[in-house]
Amino acid sequence: YQRRVRKQKNNHFFLGEARLFLKDFEEEVEHDRWLELLNVQSSGDEDLPHGQIRLKIRYTEEKVLEMDAYTELLEVLSDERLDIIRALGRVSQEREEVAKILVRIFEYKNKN
Numbered sequence: 001y002q003r004r005v006r007k008q009k010n011n012h013f014f015l016g017e018a019r020l021f022l023k024d025f026e027e028e029v030e031h032d033r034w035l036e037l038l039n040v041q042s043s044g045d046e047d048l049p050h051g052q053i054r055l056k057i058r059y060t061e062e063k064v065l066e067m068d069a070y071t072e073l074l075e076v077l078s079d080e081r082l083d084i085i086r087a088l089g090r091v092s093q094e095r096e097e098v099a100k101i102l103v104r105i106f107e108y109k110n111k112n
Contacts, residue, residue, distance in 0.1 A: 016050035025059040032056045067108065074109060077102065 016037030025031055032054070039050035076084050085102070092098050 018053055018055075020055075020057075022059060025057070027059050027061060030056065030058045070105060070109075074105065077106075 016039050018035035018037055020035070034052050034054050037051040037053055088098055089095055
């Protein structure tokens with residue numbers, strides 16, 4: 001992660017870099033951490049902290065299959081009566097998340 005602030009010429013100024021390792025984060029849990037910004041661009045000061053940044057993050061992992069794996073599902077979901085989509089809306093606690101996923105799948109299908 002690189003933190004940047006406004007500068008005159010290119011509108012960005014490098015403040016430092018903070019590194020995160022996914023192995024340090026439990027999945028689906030919100031983490032609130034302060035990380036040291038390291039000055040990695042100038043010589044001689046590489047290891048000196050150059051400030052801090054606070055991150056509130058939640059790590060999630062999504063498994064995505066090849067498009068061919070979704071062909072049968074897409075056929076069912078594409079039914080004009082939308083029965084399956086209505087049923088999903090009635091039983092899903094995460095309607096917005098399901099809707100986002102379906103939109104991404106249909107957008108990808110229409111691109112190819």
